[in-house]
Amino acid sequence: MISEQEVARVAYLARLSLSPEESKSLSIQLSHILEHFEKVQGVDTSGVAPLITPTEIEPHWRDDRVEPEGNATTALANAPEAMGNLFKVPPVVG
Amino acid sequence: MQILTASLSEIAQAVRSRKVSAREVVLAHLAQIEKCNPRLNAFITINHAAEKQALELDERIAKGLEAGPLAGVPVAIKDQICTRGIKTTAASKMLHNFIPPYSATLVEKLEQAGAVIIGKTNQDEFAMGSSTETSAYGLARNPWNSDYVPGGSSGGSAVAVAGGMSPAAIGTDTGGSIRQPASFCGIVGIKPTYGRVSRYGVIAFASSLDQAGPMTRTVLDAAIVLENISGLDAKDSTSANQHVPAWSRSLNKSLKGLRVGLPKEYFATELGSETRKVIEGAIDILRLSGAELTEISLPLTQMAVPVYYLVATSEASSNLARYDGVRYGYRANFSEMPAEDLAEFYCRSRGEAFGVEVKRRIILGTYALSSGYYEDYYKKASQVRRLLRDQYVEAFKKCDVLLGPVTTTPAFKIGCKSTDPVEMYLNDIYTTSANLTGIPGISIPGGFAANGMPIGVQILGGHFQEQLLFNVGAVLEEALSLKEFPNVL
Numbered sequence: 017m018i019s020e021q022e023v024a025r026v027a028y029l030a031r032l033s034l035s036p037e038e039s040k041s042l043s044i045q046l047s048h049i050l051e052h053f054e055k056v057q058g059v060d061t062s063g064v065a066p067l068i069t070p071t072e073i074e075p076h077w078r079d080d081r082v083e084p085e086g087n088a089t090t091a092l093a094n095a096p097e098a099m100g101n102l103f104k105v106p107p108v109v110g
Numbered sequence: 111m112q113i114l115t116a117s118l119s120e121i122a123q124a125v126r127s128r129k130v131s132a133r134e135v136v137l138a139h140l141a142q143i144e145k146c147n148p149r150l151n152a153f154i155t156i157n158h159a160a161e162k163q164a165l166e167l168d169e170r171i172a173k174g175l176e177a178g179p180l181a182g183v184p185v186a187i188k189d190q191i192c193t194r195g196i197k198t199t200a201a202s203k204m205l206h207n208f209i210p211p212y213s214a215t216l217v218e219k220l221e222q223a224g225a226v227i228i229g230k231t232n233q234d235e236f237a238m239g240s241s242t243e244t245s246a247y248g249l250a251r252n253p254w255n256s257d258y259v260p261g262g263s264s265g266g267s268a269v270a271v272a273g274g275m276s277p278a279a280i281g282t283d284t285g286g287s288i289r290q291p292a293s294f295c296g297i298v299g300i301k302p303t304y305g306r307v308s309r310y311g312v313i314a315f316a317s318s319l320d321q322a323g324p325m326t327r328t329v330l331d332a333a334i335v336l337e338n339i340s341g342l343d344a345k346d347s348t349s350a351n352q353h354v355p356a357w358s359r360s361l362n363k364s365l366k367g368l369r370v371g372l373p374k375e376y377f378a379t380e381l382g383s384e385t386r387k388v389i390e391g392a393i394d395i396l397r398l399s400g401a402e403l404t405e406i407s408l409p410l411t412q413m414a415v416p417v418y419y420l421v422a423t424s425e426a427s428s429n430l431a432r433y434d435g436v437r438y439g440y441r442a443n444f445s446e447m448p449a450e451d452l453a454e455f456y457c458r459s460r461g462e463a464f465g466v467e468v469k470r471r472i473i474l475g476t477y478a479l480s481s482g483y484y485e486d487y488y489k490k491a492s493q494v495r496r497l498l499r500d501q502y503v504e505a506f507k508k509c510d511v512l513l514g515p516v517t518t519t520p521a522f523k524i525g526c527k528s529t530d531p532v533e534m535y536l537n538d539i540y541t542t543s544a545n546l547t548g549i550p551g552i553s554i555p556g557g558f559a560a561n562g563m564p565i566g567v568q569i570l571g572g573h574f575q576e577q578l579l580f581n582v583g584a585v586l587e588e589a590l591s592l593k594e595f596p597n598v599l
Contacts, residue, residue, distance in 0.1 A: 023473065030427060030476040031434075031453060032469060033461030045531055046474060052532050053416035057486065059494050066492030067499055069318045069348065070304045070548025071573060076351055078344040090211040094438035103437055106444040108452055 018046045113138040114274035114599060118183045118331045119358075121277055122224070125182030128171060132164035132182030136226055139184045143229065143275045146598050150260075151250045152269035154189050155197045155230040163226050178224025180338060185220055186276035188267050189230040190237050191322065192311040193217055196227070200313050201245035202235045204433050204440045204463035214311025215346070216280065216322055216339040223338045228276050232266030235465045236430065237287055237315045239263050240537045243528050244467040251524070252295060253596035254563055258521040261291030267325050268295035274599040278335050279325045284315050285418050286516070286541025288323050289553035293516035293566025296555045296592070298332045298583065299325040303574045304548035305350030307336075308343030316425035317348075319418075319545040329554065329583040333357035336576065352574055362581045363588065366400035370582075371509030375411035376540055382519040388557040388565040389515050395589040396513065396582065406505055406512075410498045411543060417498065418542035419535055420478050420491035427475030430468070435459030470531065499547040506549075506572035511582055513569055515540055516553045520563040544570055552579040554586050558594070 020043045027034050034042065088101045097104040111124055113135055124130045140160065147153050157163075164182060171177050187193055190200050192210035194217075199205045217227065234244040242250040242265025250265045252258040253273035260269045264281025268291035271279050281288040283301035292299025300323045307322045314320065324335035340354040372393065377386065397403055434456055435441035440463035442455075449455040464472070478487035505512065517537060527534045544551040549570055556567035567586060571578045 018477070022477075026473050026477045026480060027469075028453070028457070029480060030472050031431075031456035031460055032464070032472060033454075033457040034469065038466070038469065042470060042473060045470065046477070049419070049474065049532055049535070053420060053487075056413055056416045056420070056490055056494055059410070059413060059490075059497065061490060061493035061497065064493040064496055066489055067496035068492055070499065070546065071348075071350065073305065073350060075347040076342065076344075076349075077347065086211050091437075093211065094208055096435060096439070096441035105436060105455070106448060108449050108455055 018043055018050065114142055115595060116277065117328050118180065118277040118326065119334060121183050122179060122181045126171065126177055132167040132226065133161060135182050136160050136164040136184055136228065139228055139276055146253070146273050146275060149251065149256060150253055150269050150273055151232055151248050152266040152273065152275055153186070153229045154199060154201065154232050154247050154266070157196055157227050157229050160184070160226050160228050167224060167226070178222065179334065180220065181224035183225045183278060184228035184276045185225045186228050186231050186267055186270040186279040187217060188233055188264050188279070188281050190233060190282050190313045191217060191280060192313065193227060193230065196230060198230065199247070200236050201233045201247055202463065202465065202468070203246045206440060208438055212311060215308040215343045217311065219339045231264070231270055231279060234263035234265070235468050236313070237263040237282055237284055238426070238467050238471050240286070240290060240534055241527065242266060243524065244465055246465055249524060252521050253598050254296065257523055258563060259294065259524050261294035261521060263287040264325065265291045268292055268297060268299070271297050271325050271327060272596055274595070277327065278331060280322055281325050282312060282320055282322045283545065284319045284422060285538045285545050288325060289516050289541050289551055289566070289568060290537070292325055292553040294521040294564065296564030297325055297327055298329055298552065298554055299323065300332050300336060300552040300576070300579065301544055301550060302336060302340065302576060303350070303550045305348055306340045306574070306576070308346040308349045310343055310345035314429040316422040317429060318425060319422055329580055329587050330358055330361065333361065333580045355577060357577055357580050360577060361584050363585050364400070365396060365582065365585055368401040368511070369509045370396055370401045370403050371406040371505055371512045372403060373408045373411065373512055373514055374405050375408055376514030380518050380539070381515060384559045385515050385517070385519060385565050389567055392513065392556050392567045392586055395586055399585050404509065406509060408501050408505060410494065410501050413494050414498065414543045414546060415535055415539055417491045417494050418538065418546055419474070420487050421495060421546070423471045423475030424478045424488045425475070427472045427479060430472055433460060433463070439463070495546050498543060502543065502547045502549060511569050511571050511578050513567065516566040516568040520559045520565050540568060549573055550576050550579055552583050554583045555592050556586065556590065557592070
């Protein structure tokens with residue numbers, strides 16, 4: 017069972033604000049989901065290395081060479097707010 | 111040539127030989143979009159430069175210049191994939207105004223091959239969903255019956271192709287998101303081997319599972335598109351340094367001696383009777399074609415859904431941390447109520463912009479990775495993932511391909527599963543294994559349910575064995591010879 021407090025703690029770790037209703041329904045749903053996923057614990061995995069990428073081929077590397085990829089204008093084009101060549105953010109109180 | 115039902119190879123050939131202009135092809139599809147999209151909601155954005163790009167292509171052809179294997183072929187791109195200068199939202203409010211400064215490698219490859227990007231298709235938000243009901247831009251509807259979901263997450267791409275709005279589309283498949291909507295909409299959809307298609311410019315959901323691939327009306331068309339978007343890419347270190355065969359020219363319809371495995375776990379009690387009947391019909395065709403069928407067992411299949419959701423949400427919680435409201439994307443309004451601290455600045459922007467399914471998965475993933483739970487959830491799931499992959503690798507020593515259903519039932523009605531996440535997640539029971547193990551999988555139209563909704567057949571192959579999937583798919587396609595179209599065509 018994941019309590020509403022636990023949901024709130026994890027939501028903060030994920031930097032996600034939730035309404036009280038969202039926290040409540042997520043607490044019920046996540047408990048239900050994890051209950052269903054509990055069967056994974058029954059698989060014997062002693063000595064098994066985690067598989068983190070499916071094909072495990074050697075990644076290839078490109079040359080460490082700078083290539084032109086746009087400029088400050090293109091980088092700032094999607095900014096919520098910009099000033100000159102800078103991203104602008106609102107003042108934060110704390 | 112009936113432009114809206116023509117295959118893309120027919121279109122490209124007609125455009126190259128100037129029997130029809132690329133402009134006419136594009137205009138016909140734009141008109142079909144205008145007619146169908148208000149009801150079906152397959153597209154989020156139309157590429158208004160498509161007509162101009164088609165004109166330029168026509169001019170090239172008139173001058174006798176090479177136009178490419180996809181000359182004048184409209185291709186619809188899932189909104190999860192970056193297109194330079196064309197709004198790319200991932201169906202999220204978070205990216206409501208995002209215009210990418212670059213295109214995904216696969217989009218560049220399509221354009222180099224002569225394709226015209228016709229628009230950006232609807233999907234579940236950040237590809238999280240199995241029904242295209244979680245889109246921030248409204249749900250999409252199935253062209254065979256608009257009371258039903260088109261599947262997801264690449265639902266808009268499937269609707270575009272099935273509804274004659276584009277002869278081909280690109281989807282992404284993290285746990286079945288190409289194959290399941292292809293099955294629900296009666297088209298072909300292939301998830302290639304992990305690493306086959308560059309992920310550069312594909313908005314990341316779960317990086318060890320995501321693959322982009324084609325959705326088309328024929329097997330040959332899927333092969334043509336895939337051979338044009340595959341290959342090693344310096345911009346994606348996980349793209350595979352593997353030869354890309356000319357699949358479309360090597361289609362071999364002789365299945366004599368081909369070893370086809372039938373995993374008994376794919377035929378257990380949860381499989382619906384109408385779907386079972388369609389799969390059994392496909393088995394009969396393969397038997398008559400000289401294939402050798404054997405029942406096999408993949409016992410860990412029952413673990414695939416939990417393992418998948420633990421791994422995918424963990425990776426998603428990390429990948430979606432980039433949306434901070436600073437450099438691009440949605441930012442909450444702080445002018446009246448300033449943030450108390452930096453954390454609140456992030457929390458409010460993200461809390462306002464992400465939809466409920468995305469929040470659910472970020473929280474589940476954060477929980478599975480958090481101190482005290484990591485060992486029991488993410489690590490445990492990753493260990494079971496290796497065991498699952500080993501079972502599949504073993505199976506492909508005994509069989510050349512596996513055959514089974516894509517889903518337990520055909521498309522379900524809009525709204526009927528959206529309130530129960532577990533019910534929705536279980537929808538992915540037959541598709542998630544391919545992503546966890548990295549193998550390719552294809553969905554081929556196999557028949558129809560009594561209510562008229564399409565049912566797909568899934569073929570799985572070993573790593574980099576796409577050719578076998580196309581071969582088996584082509585045999586089924588020819589033998590079944592399904593010629594029905596939705597009535598929007």
